[in-house]
Amino acid sequence: MSDVNAVSFTILLVLFILVTLIGFAAARWRRADSMQHLDEWGLGGRSFGTFVSWFLLGGDLYTAYTFIAVPALIYGVGAAGFFAVPYTIMVFPIVFVFAPRLWSVCRQHGYVTPADFVRGRYGSRGLALAVAATGILATMPYIALQLVGIESVLTVLGLGSSSNSFLKDLPLLIAFVVLAAYTFLSGLRAPALTAFVKDILIYVTVIVAIVYIPARVGGWTHIFNHAATHLASVNPKTGKPFGALITPPAGEWAYATLALGSALALFMYPHAITGVLATARRNVIRRNMAILPAYSLVLGLIALLAYMALASPAVNAGVKAGGGNAQLAVPLLFEHIFPSWFAGIGYAAIVIGALVPAAIMSIAAANLFTRNIYREFFHRGASPAQETRVAQVVSLVVKAGALVFVLALSKSFAINLQLLGGVWILQTFPSIVAGLYTRWFHRWALLAGWAAAMIWGTIVAYRQPVPGVPGSHFGTSTAVVPVLGHTAYIAVTAFVLNLVVALVLTVVFRALRLRDGADETEPADYSADPVDAPAPVPVRSAS
Amino acid sequence: MTQPSRSGRHPVITWGVVAVLLAVGVAGTLVVPLYARTAPKLGPFPFFYWYQLAWIPIVAILAFAAYLLTSRTSRTSRTSRGAHRGQRRRDE
Numbered sequence: 001m002s003d004v005n006a007v008s009f010t011i012l013l014v015l016f017i018l019v020t021l022i023g024f025a026a027a028r029w030r031r032a033d034s035m036q037h038l039d040e041w042g043l044g045g046r047s048f049g050t051f052v053s054w055f056l057l058g059g060d061l062y063t064a065y066t067f068i069a070v071p072a073l074i075y076g077v078g079a080a081g082f083f084a085v086p087y088t089i090m091v092f093p094i095v096f097v098f099a100p101r102l103w104s105v106c107r108q109h110g111y112v113t114p115a116d117f118v119r120g121r122y123g124s125r126g127l128a129l130a131v132a133a134t135g136i137l138a139t140m141p142y143i144a145l146q147l148v149g150i151e152s153v154l155t156v157l158g159l160g161s162s163s164n165s166f167l168k169d170l171p172l173l174i175a176f177v178v179l180a181a182y183t184f185l186s187g188l189r190a191p192a193l194t195a196f197v198k199d200i201l202i203y204v205t206v207i208v209a210i211v212y213i214p215a216r217v218g219g220w221t222h223i224f225n226h227a228a229t230h231l232a233s234v235n236p237k238t239g240k241p242f243g244a245l246i247t248p249p250a251g252e253w254a255y256a257t258l259a260l261g262s263a264l265a266l267f268m269y270p271h272a273i274t275g276v277l278a279t280a281r282r283n284v285i286r287r288n289m290a291i292l293p294a295y296s297l298v299l300g301l302i303a304l305l306a307y308m309a310l311a312s313p314a315v316n317a318g319v320k321a322g323g324g325n326a327q328l329a330v331p332l333l334f335e336h337i338f339p340s341w342f343a344g345i346g347y348a349a350i351v352i353g354a355l356v357p358a359a360i361m362s363i364a365a366a367n368l369f370t371r372n373i374y375r376e377f378f379h380r381g382a383s384p385a386q387e388t389r390v391a392q393v394v395s396l397v398v399k400a401g402a403l404v405f406v407l408a409l410s411k412s413f414a415i416n417l418q419l420l421g422g423v424w425i426l427q428t429f430p431s432i433v434a435g436l437y438t439r440w441f442h443r444w445a446l447l448a449g450w451a452a453a454m455i456w457g458t459i460v461a462y463r464q465p466v467p468g469v470p471g472s473h474f475g476t477s478t479a480v481v482p483v484l485g486h487t488a489y490i491a492v493t494a495f496v497l498n499l500v501v502a503l504v505l506t507v508v509f510r511a512l513r514l515r516d517g518a519d520e521t522e523p524a525d526y527s528a529d530p531v532d533a534p535a536p537v538p539v540r541s542a543s
Numbered sequence: 544m545t546q547p548s549r550s551g552r553h554p555v556i557t558w559g560v561v562a563v564l565l566a567v568g569v570a571g572t573l574v575v576p577l578y579a580r581t582a583p584k585l586g587p588f589p590f591f592y593w594y595q596l597a598w599i600p601i602v603a604i605l606a607f608a609a610y611l612l613t614s615r616t617s618r619t620s621r622t623s624r625g626a627h628r629g630q631r632r633r634d635e
Contacts, residue, residue, distance in 0.1 A: 255575050
């Protein structure tokens with residue numbers, strides 16, 4: 001891992017430059033009369049059809065974290081990490097139900113963020129602030145983890161192993177400065193266009209990997225047998241087996257709640273909602289729910305790369321040499337099994353696969369800050385041009401913050417926060433999704449439910465020790481549920497608490513006749529599908 | 544499926560069918576005891592793995608069927624509502 005492989009590096013560099021050029025050129029793609037509006041910069045003109053949205057959403061939802069962390073988890077514990085597959089199956093029927101309503105009401109009222117909708121629906125600045133802050137808080141570590149994904153590739157490539165700490169971080173720094181520059185300029189158009197490159201690279205890499213690798217490491221039968229033997233063997237650190245090839249009965253609750261909770265949470269993330277709101281038509285979303293599972297198949301196959309890595313002695317030795325960092329498993333597998341030139345393509349798939357979602361996440365966080373904090377609390381009469389300027393600058397700040405996270409703080413801190421991010425973001429579900437159907441909930445009851453679940457979820461997550469390391473924190477995302485006694489995803493338990501508090505307090509607040517906020521939406525807004533009507537802002541050219 | 548206009552006249556039935564399709568899509572992999580087992584294997588693949596991977600195309604088909612059903616009903620109901628509100632709405 002000391003020498004940089006020139007061939008792999010050159011291929012990675014060429015593809016990175018290609019994506020950079022596309023990112024800058026995207027500013028001219030479907031050009032609007034004025035980019036100085038958040039609908040243009042932050043939502044790509046709300047103009048993407050089925051085809052573009054498929055690439056954009058696919059590029060957005062399946063991040064480098066998916067390609068690095070899911071296999072890393074399976075490499076470590078086996079079946080328990082495979083929950084990512086049912087997660088990305090269940091998400092589609094769930095989103096199919098509510099996303100079109102969210103799209104319609106946001107289009108009718110010109111909402112750019114989920115917090116905009118909450119503000120309009122409940123007439124509550126406080127609740128909108130809670131939703132916006134949760135979104136930003138959950139997105140920051142998510143961006144940081146994209147960097148961790150890039151870092152693992154750079155490590156395997158031999159970059160970033162210099163003893164000089166500045167030189168060590170330089171490649172990552174350059175990649176992020178370039179990303180920040182074209183995102184600043186092109187807004188959501190940049191990730192939408194670069195997503196094409198990303199997704200093609202990913203599909204090619206995965207298809208080749210799944211055909212080429214198994215035979216090289218002894219065939220599928222050997223891969224599964226070897227994984228089963230290894231996972232059943234005792235981990236000297238914990239004194240228990242590493243994991244299991246099949247989820248044992250004791251792990252079924254955790255498996256199911258992790259999948260369901262993650263599926264419910266996914267489209268509460270600001271970057272996912274940004275992808276939904278950027279579509280041109282209501283139907284585009286539902287059509288995409290039928291074609292996005294193609295990416296889930298890719299995810300499932302990538303998950304299986306973990307077992308191939310386990311069957312490769314060279315990869316296992318490399319992971320050990322890297323301090324037991326399982327995140328290196330997939331890049332190492334590429335390095336050892338593929339010829340250098342194709343390994344370069346695989347690395348590029350992971351790196352570019354991290355840049356696309358990082359761009360969308362920073363845009364989504366910038367939209368939230370601009371619309372729901374800057375405009376709401378600092379500058380009531382901000383013009384669209386001012387909003388756009390603020391969002392552009394915030395997108396830089398958000399990325400810089402993520403970079404500091406990874407470089408200055410510990411990597412495990414970013415991973416812990418990402419774990420918490422999942423717990424947190426699910427707590428905005430009642431305000432957003434219930435709000436799409438009913439105004440029955442009282443705004444303060446929703447706020448109280450959110451607060452209770454945030455606090456409880458954070459405390460419980462903090463208390464989970466890393467297996468085999470007593471006294472440590474944020475060890476797992478699952479915990480024993482009070483009363484029930486099963487082990488389940490903390491986000492889901494907190495979500496149930498959230499709902500119960502919101503339900504009970506709504507009844508109480510209604511009985512006390514506490515004042516409820518004004519609702520500026522109408523029932524028809526939720527099924528509206530303005531076909532010829534222009535997006536709320538008349539700044540678009542005839543494209 | 545061969546008589547699209549027929550179901551379009553019964554939005555409640557259509558939405559009921561859609562709800563069932565989507566519920567099946569979630570339940571298929573939510574009920575873990577259904578598939579947390581090794582046998583029957585598909586080639587070298589334990590049941591646990593091929594069952595879950597098989598659900599990916601199934602959920603795509605379910606979602607596509609639901610899309611076809613809803614796009615029809617929402618179009619008919621939207622036309623009537625749009626006319627009611629005096630707004631011009633164009634169908635595809």
